[in-house]
Amino acid sequence: xRLFWSITLATLTKxxxxxxxxxxxxxxxxxxxxxxxxxxxxxxxxxxEESRHIVGGLVWIAFLFAxxxxxxxxxxxxxxxxxxxxxxxxxxxxxxxxxxxxxxxFLLVSLLEALMAPxxxxxxxxxxxxxAWQLIPVALLGTWALVVNGTFFAAMSxxxxxxxxxxxxxxxxxxxxxxxxxVAATTSILTGDDPAHFYIVLLLTYxxxxxxxxxxxxxxxxxxx
Amino acid sequence: xxxxxxxxxxLTTILLGYAFYQALWVAPTDSLQGDVxxxxxxxxxxxxxxxxxxxxxxxxxxxxxxxxxxxTKRAARWVVIVIxxxxxxxxxxxxVKQQLPxxxxxxxVATTVLIIAGLYFVIGKYFPGQSLDxxxxxxxEVGVVFCTIVLITGPIWARPVWGIWWAPGDIRLxxxxxxxxxxxxxxxxxxxxxxxxxxxxxxxxAVFGALDVPLVYFSIWFFRTQHPQPVIGGGGSMDPRMLHVxxxxxxxxxxxxxxxxxxxxxxxxxxxxxxEAEALESLLEPGGPTTQTSQxxxxxxxxxx
Amino acid sequence: xxxxAPVVPAAAGxxxxxxxxxxxxxxxxxxxxxxxxxxGKFHVILGDNGAGKTTLLRALAGLAHxxxxxxxxxxxxxxxxxxxxxxxxxxxxxxDEMSGLENLRYFARxxxxxxxxxxxxxxxxxxxxxxxxxxxxxxxxxxxxxMSLARAILHDPKILLLDEPFSNVDVHSAREMVGLLKGMRDxxxxxxxxxxxxxxxxxxxxxxxxxxxxxIVERTSHLAPELPNSNPPRAVEP
Numbered sequence: 069x070r071l072f073w074s075i076t077l078a079t080l081t082k083x084x085x086x087x088x089x090x091x092x093x094x095x096x097x098x099x100x101x102x103x104x105x106x107x108x109x110x111x112x113x114x115x116x117e118e119s120r121h122i123v124g125g126l127v128w129i130a131f132l133f134a135x136x137x138x139x140x141x142x143x144x145x146x147x148x149x150x151x152x153x154x155x156x157x158x159x160x161x162x163x164x165x166x167x168x169x170x171x172x173x174f175l176l177v178s179l180l181e182a183l184m185a186p187x188x189x190x191x192x193x194x195x196x197x198x199x200a201w202q203l204i205p206v207a208l209l210g211t212w213a214l215v216v217n218g219t220f221f222a223a224m225s226x227x228x229x230x231x232x233x234x235x236x237x238x239x240x241x242x243x244x245x246x247x248x249x250x251v252a253a254t255t256s257i258l259t260g261d262d263p264a265h266f267y268i269v270l271l272l273t274y275x276x277x278x279x280x281x282x283x284x285x286x287x288x289x290x291x292x293x
Numbered sequence: 294x295x296x297x298x299x300x301x302x303x304l305t306t307i308l309l310g311y312a313f314y315q316a317l318w319v320a321p322t323d324s325l326q327g328d329v330x331x332x333x334x335x336x337x338x339x340x341x342x343x344x345x346x347x348x349x350x351x352x353x354x355x356x357x358x359x360x361x362x363x364x365t366k367r368a369a370r371w372v373v374i375v376i377x378x379x380x381x382x383x384x385x386x387x388x389v390k391q392q393l394p395x396x397x398x399x400x401x402v403a404t405t406v407l408i409i410a411g412l413y414f415v416i417g418k419y420f421p422g423q424s425l426d427x428x429x430x431x432x433x434e435v436g437v438v439f440c441t442i443v444l445i446t447g448p449i450w451a452r453p454v455w456g457i458w459w460a461p462g463d464i465r466l467x468x469x470x471x472x473x474x475x476x477x478x479x480x481x482x483x484x485x486x487x488x489x490x491x492x493x494x495x496x497x498x499a500v501f502g503a504l505d506v507p508l509v510y511f512s513i514w515f516f517r518t519q520h521p522q523p524v525i526g527g528g529g530s531m532d533p534r535m536l537h538v539x540x541x542x543x544x545x546x547x548x549x550x551x552x553x554x555x556x557x558x559x560x561x562x563x564x565x566x567x568x569e570a571e572a573l574e575s576l577l578e579p580g581g582p583t584t585q586t587s588q589x590x591x592x593x594x595x596x597x598x
Numbered sequence: 599x600x601x602x603a604p605v606v607p608a609a610a611g612x613x614x615x616x617x618x619x620x621x622x623x624x625x626x627x628x629x630x631x632x633x634x635x636x637x638g639k640f641h642v643i644l645g646d647n648g649a650g651k652t653t654l655l656r657a658l659a660g661l662a663h664x665x666x667x668x669x670x671x672x673x674x675x676x677x678x679x680x681x682x683x684x685x686x687x688x689x690x691x692x693x694d695e696m697s698g699l700e701n702l703r704y705f706a707r708x709x710x711x712x713x714x715x716x717x718x719x720x721x722x723x724x725x726x727x728x729x730x731x732x733x734x735x736x737x738x739x740x741x742x743x744x745m746s747l748a749r750a751i752l753h754d755p756k757i758l759l760l761d762e763p764f765s766n767v768d769v770h771s772a773r774e775m776v777g778l779l780k781g782m783r784d785x786x787x788x789x790x791x792x793x794x795x796x797x798x799x800x801x802x803x804x805x806x807x808x809x810x811x812x813x814i815v816e817r818t819s820h821l822a823p824e825l826p827n828s829n830p831p832r833a834v835e836p
Contacts, residue, residue, distance in 0.1 A: 071710055078707035082693070089695045089733075145693070154691035154749065157659050159680050160708040217501075224497070227488035237481050241474035242501050245508035252512075270512055277504055285497045288358065291677075292490035293662055489622050490663065572626035573619075576648075576811040 075160045079168035086145060087176075093141055094176075101134040101180045102187070109191045119192045124254035127188055128247060132214065134180045135173075136239075139218040140232050142169055147226065155290075162287035166219065170282075173215045181211060197260030206257065206264065209271040210250035216275065217242055220282045224289050246274050298555065305548040312538070312545040320538040329453050334538060336446040338546035339439045340469065346436030346550065347472060352413050353420065353429040354499035357492065360425070373413045380406025424562070426492040429499065430483060431558045433476050435550055440473045464513045471509045475502035612637060613658070613757070613788070618667035620653050620812075627653035629812040630667070635790075637672070637756070640783045642799050643792045645809035651792040652688070654809070655759050658790065659685040671757065681709070684755035688762050690746045694735030698745045699728050702752055709753040720748040725774060740771040747775065757788045764795050772798055796821055 087094055108126050112119075146152040155165055185207075188194065196203070218239055225234035253267035316334035323330040359369035383389050384399035393402065420428045447466060448458040460466055479502065483495050618631040628650045635641055643651045656662040657669060660676030660683070671679040685691075692701045702717040711717075718728040724744040734745060743763060750758060758779075764772040772795065780802050783789050791799065796806065800821050808816040 074710075075707055078704055082696075082704050085700075086693060086695050149692055149694065150687060150689045151691055151693055153661055153685075153687055154705060155708065156661055157680055157683065157685045158705065158708040159710075224482075224494055227490070227494060228482065228485040229487055230485065234482070234485055237478050238498065241471060241478045242505050244471050244474070245505060245512040248509075248512040267512075270508070273511075274508055277508065278501070281501060281504055285358070285500065288361070288490075288493050288497055291663070292488045292494055293656075489620075489665070568624050569621060571624050572621045573629050575625045576629055576650075 075164040076168045105187045162290040166286040198257040206253045213246035308545040312542040334542040338543040339442040343439035346432040350432040351503040354496035357425040377410030621665040639804040642803040649809040650812040682756040684750035686750040686760045739766040
């Protein structure tokens, strides 16, 4: 267990260091997120009352786009010089690599969301009518849901032709219940009409089920050539 | 076995024709919906067949993954046995019995679970090794076709009866659509994969898809289905004569699906044998690998040769 | 793939390959390789492009899973024997944006080696300076090959699998690397080298293994006289 976390930590710090040294990708992603928000603002210009009902969907679709760009980058670094093979021939557990990548992506996507969310609030004049604090667990659980499966399927799409295209094709169908959960929870908190508890539980269940499945099956995906 | 195929073709044709006749002329007209409802004799059997095929795909995929190591193979067997035992006993425990929805008998639940557990072993026995993957790909492909029929016939029926083509919040429509999407992405993965382990990757995706379905179901269940629930097969509300026709129709569809699966299975098996023979020959061709660059000979995207 | 094959017991200290077939879709890279290799020897694998050399090496490293057949390395399957195997691929297996020491530090964590001592030691062993702060991406090809070798020997493996270690390396550096490998063989390591520059290894290697069309066709203890153009000495029987 100690070894597991030490490898996870080493991989995570290595990834952050590499990300930091080539800030280009990070900057491009931040700018992309900003663009997504702006495009949405131009496409939908609702009244304050209407916006509460649709913004839950808009925000999460925007997050999904931003996450997709981030997730596609995850493994690209490991393919250059085939460094991934260096990991595969080592005795380090596959799950340690997976956990490190998920944590890294979680940080990155959360960062993008933290940038985009205030913009949505400003552009749409949002005022939350329900219990606003509940947005935090929804955001965390929803992001985890996207990132855990996203990282997994990004690894799977490494073994396919046109892999950047494959990621959404694999990820979106499986993510549908999570997307339903996030959007419905956000909408019900924004409008304050219904309690969001059920959806939070749904997201939690989704996260637990798929995190377990990913951990159990990642080795198979990593060792595929 | 080879001789059985044409016989089965004839039988299936007769059965399909008989079911068609029954559905259009013998079955009584629905008092509320009129003749439009008759599409259910195609819609519902397709749905049941598709679900059955997807379920077979799931079992084959799980088993394919489990068979990779002797330890997981053994573990998976025990898990299935435990599920079978619990499923056979639990419905008769009074506390659990009360939880069952009305119209669902403990004995039928127990039988279903036992059949499911049995299916695991039957499939394992008759489809060893790589043929599990053949079974998985066959059932997924044919399942997608039947599921497509369901998704097309559904709106055709819904438009005159509900007044809308599609009810986004409906639990069955949405779960079926998601199921279809998952299995299409499964087939896309198989088509696009470069890997020598495509079979394993596909099996992993099938497991993810199967885990997804109950979650989709629950997420929509919370909306509470907005359209009348017992439209189809809602325990006992159906005229027995209609049910009779429906079951005949399902039999015909099952035979048809079996027939298609059979030939598709044989074709895929043959294709792989040819591929393997070609692969071994590809190295021996005069002016084969020695004159060509290795990159063009071996389609490895990122692995070097 | 195949049910992970039971490891065929072999005499200790031996690498045994039995009827190894590796198929990629409509192409096969290996078709029935049968061989036993003695431990503690220097084996050179030669053959034309597409003969299956790299695939054989990757199969030994546990990176390519056999379509059929078995590999037993010191009585284990390749993946279980990974601590005993050092693998140097044609690409560097290093992160271009990090310095050599940073790279090795990361890989040392994967093998549960703590401290910088070992990393610095292997960097010096391949003739580089551990304090070099330049990222590996800015290294010359020769330096990168050496650093890649350092990565492969980091965990002091018993078996070294090297794919084209001398490609794009100047003759002087190549001779230095050969000397290094010779030293390791003399220290009891088993070494497999895939190369086109077999002449460099004449007199150093214990055995030359000729591959053609996915099979081993000949094993000799010396290079045939007409070689470095590396044609197998004998035609393959179909």
